[in-house]
Amino acid sequence: xxxxxxxxxxxxxxxxxxxxxxxxxxxxxxxxxxxxxxxxxxxxxxxxxxxxxxxxxxxxxxxxxxxxxxxxxxxxxxxxxxxxxxxxxxxxxxxxxxxxxxxxxxxxxxxxxxxxxxx
Amino acid sequence: xxxxxxxxxxxxxxxxxxxxxxxxxxxxxxxxxxxxxxxxxxxxxxxxxxxxxxxxxxxxxxxxxxxxxxxxxxxxxxxxxxxxxxxxxxxxxxxxxxxxxxxxxxxxx
Numbered sequence: 105x106x107x108x109x110x111x112x113x114x115x116x117x118x119x120x121x122x123x124x125x126x127x128x129x130x131x132x133x134x135x136x137x138x139x140x141x142x143x144x145x146x147x148x149x150x151x152x153x154x155x156x157x158x159x160x161x162x163x164x165x166x167x168x169x170x171x172x173x174x175x176x177x178x179x180x181x182x183x184x185x186x187x188x189x190x191x192x193x194x195x196x197x198x199x200x201x202x203x204x205x206x207x208x209x210x211x212x213x214x215x216x217x218x219x220x221x222x223x
Numbered sequence: 224x225x226x227x228x229x230x231x232x233x234x235x236x237x238x239x240x241x242x243x244x245x246x247x248x249x250x251x252x253x254x255x256x257x258x259x260x261x262x263x264x265x266x267x268x269x270x271x272x273x274x275x276x277x278x279x280x281x282x283x284x285x286x287x288x289x290x291x292x293x294x295x296x297x298x299x300x301x302x303x304x305x306x307x308x309x310x311x312x313x314x315x316x317x318x319x320x321x322x323x324x325x326x327x328x329x330x331x332x
Contacts, residue, residue: 137319141267148310148325149259149267149310149312149323151320151321151322154319163319165320166224199266201267207314208314208316208319208321209272209312209314210267210312211269211278213267215266216266
């Protein structure tokens with residue numbers, strides 16, 4: 105069974121750093137792109153970027169380029185989303201999602217990680 | 224960047240009624256359009272891909288149509304569990320880049 109399990113909720117202060125994770129299982133982790141999606145409180149879905157764990161090829165949405173870092177450790181089948189200096193506006197739910205092979209639709213999703221940034 | 228515009232923002236209907244949701248792209252996306260359903264407190268779920276193909280396990284009351292810039296998600300007879308937010312998404316082949324519409328909230332009338 106394909107599963108993406110994300111790390112737990114985080115509460116941080118502005119200016120702090122953070123790295124959240126998404127662990128894949130039940131499939132060949134290195135053979136599928138993994139994407140990250142932001143959902144701000146009460147708002148819609150925003151596509152942030154993707155990584156191919158097989159070779160760490162990473163692509164960002166222009167809106168998120170330079171704001172976050174996406175990485176992966178294929179030895180432990182885990183993708184990451186990282187901030188070096190959080191802002192209050194980073195408060196959101198973050199989802200990871202697998203891109204289906206062949207057509208890149210998001211077929212499996214993690215349960216989401218809620219990030220709250222508040223002083 | 225391609226922009227997807229969904230309408231209406233909110234749709235109020237009763238169980239048993241037919242729902243028609245629209246998604247318009249700012250430029251042609253061919254048939255590269257999907258629909259997702261999101262219920263409160265849950266991750267999105269893939270319903271329809273490539274404009275008209277139902278994903279695995281999706282009931283036949285859900286159907287998608289369209290190509291180019293205009294797409295429709297139809298729910299033929301609403302069940303109580305169908306009241307949710309629906310998003311359309313387009314994709315590019317290479318580099319892989321997907322964008323979402325702003326969503327349509329389907330609420331019980």
